[in-house]
Amino acid sequence: MASVAVKEPKTAITPKKKTKPSRLCYTPPTNIANSKKKILYTRYDCIGEGGFARCFRVRDDNGNIYAAKVIAKASLQNDKTRQKLFGEIKVHQSMSHPNVVGLIDCFEDKTNVYLVLELCEHKSLMELLRKRKLLTEPEVRFLMLQILGALKYMHNKRVIHRDLKLGNIMLDESNNVKIGDFGLAALLMDDEERKMTICGTPNYIAPEILFNSKEGHSFEVDLWSAGVVMYALLVGKPPFQDKEVKTIYKKIKANSYSFPSNIPISSEAKNLIASLLTQDPSVRPSVDDIANHGFFHSGYMASSLPDDILSTQPVWPSTQSRSSFQRNLDYVASAAGVGFGKSAGIEKNKPYALKTDEGDDEHILPSVLSPRDRVNPVMKIGPETKPSSTKLSSIFEAARKTTEETLPSRVKALKEESRSVPKSKLSRSGTTDYEARSGSVSIANLSDNIVWINIKKTALKIGMGLESRPVASSQEPMTAKNILFITKWVDYSNKYGLGYQLSNESVGVHFNDQTSLVFSADENVIEYITHQKNSEAKHTVFSTSKVPDALKNKIYLLKHFKSYMVQNLSRAVQDETLDDIDIKNAGSMVFMHNYLRTRQAIMFRLSNGTYQFNFVDHVKVVVSPGVQGIMVLDKEKEKMVFTLEEACWFTEDLRSRLKYIREVLESWASKLESAR
């Protein structure tokens, strides 16, 4: 195996003189305050240095740990460098993707500007490659999918990263990709705009940046760099590497690179690298073309990378069933947002304007950049191993075990997560693949306008309530009695679907084929719902004595789900009799429209517009239709109902949960929007 040191010039090249600052910041004080937001950060050790900034581990007053990138104001004396920093912050602020480093906060004091970032515990691919020399193809397959997901997301927002390289691709503690450093990113005003600036890092720079300065460049430059990254991960050094920058450029121009014969690399991998390193940007494949490439459909597909990849080369199983490959691929691709066959459209009507305040000696940051109240939840929809037993009851046991016991131990307290990308390892080994189906299937089939509007409105109302802005309401506030919610559920979606019991005692199953069955509490009525893409669900009602033969199997399963839940599961609330439930809900055939797993919760959306979040710490929050009432079921299964008008009395914990809910809904709505 070749063992070649990986080196890349630290500073990106820019058209004019190097913008390397005269000095990096001094070590900041132990206590750093965002005085506007009244957040105090405690500074710990220095975890990295760039040409422009130093990075320190910091902890906020809630105990969340982040990385603070600290830029000395002394190095921001000229307008160009300031504008560059504003640009970086502004672009970074607009990013919210699981594979992009989250920008949590941004503020300044007299000496420095601070960017508080999601902490990437496992450093960058540069460090990984330094230690490992080479990565295995399954690792590269996994990492490339996440890189492509992040690129697709950026490009949809008309952002070109322009400095994609090993050092800017970091890894979180679960070895998920986090792309950072938007210092050279460009935001295009429209799809036709071309960028003329020559910038990038020599080894990774696309030929059109260097040699086609008249026509400019666009999104394709990032795909070239992704090709360089992929080559480097498999070979151990970038394809055009040389001591002399001039020679690197000559090699890029001549497209002169080869694969060493002593490293076994599959023909699919070589072929993909070759297509990414296509000289002509107009024929370079799009992100989704690449995701459909044979490299992502052969070999071994992992659903996550082992913890110790930094020190140990993983040994992958020599065989993998087609279904396991596909399940893991779907999972990784859907979490990263890489579609198979879907086109990577550019978001329309999103003109960009960087507003800056007029010059102010004291304040480097325009007020539009600071402070920022930002939550960055991650939609994580994730499977893992297949349950070994096929017995219905034991699978149900496994499902409950996963959701009720395993998850909480993997997740930090919610207050930590609300302002950061959580450090949860929910997606890692030990979870079951029940989680996978739900998210991907549900999202794909919910591109319905009405649902989208409902999600948006709910998110908006929650946001307004939290900001104590008056929320228009024409309806009666809800009471605990008339809020309908899910009291029990069991996830068997690796085979059939997800079963649930509602607080009005009706029972339903959301089948994997996008149909639902609901059984009324008195067992006299059965309703069958087919969820159809882009149109309203179709409902058919039967009396229990007259069900069509075609539904007999599903009804059989529904009954199994019901008896399992009745016999094995406790209710989400303290025991109460049917009489306690408002009669308005009894017998109404509300059903679970869809469900979604995030890292911190499972969310159910009921057909009446109720959103229920069962958090991994067992607290449940039910947002009733139109946010007329918010019901909290605490760990002791006690119910409390609030209205948004009471938001100023909410505990920090409830505010955090509602912020999280709002962000999940917003993320979900934008996913639906981009799927339309």
Ligand SMILES: Nc1ncnc2c1ncn2[C@@H]1O[C@H](COP(=O)(O)OP(=O)(O)OP(=O)(O)O)[C@@H](O)[C@H]1O
């Ligand atoms: N979110 C993060 N989590 C952990 N470490 C980080 C994070 N962001 C940056 N670092 C570390 O800090 C170092 C400096 O950060 P960064 O590269 O962004 O600074 P820079 O001066 O803007 O870089 P450049 O020299 O490429 O312009 C990185 O090399 C990395 O080791």
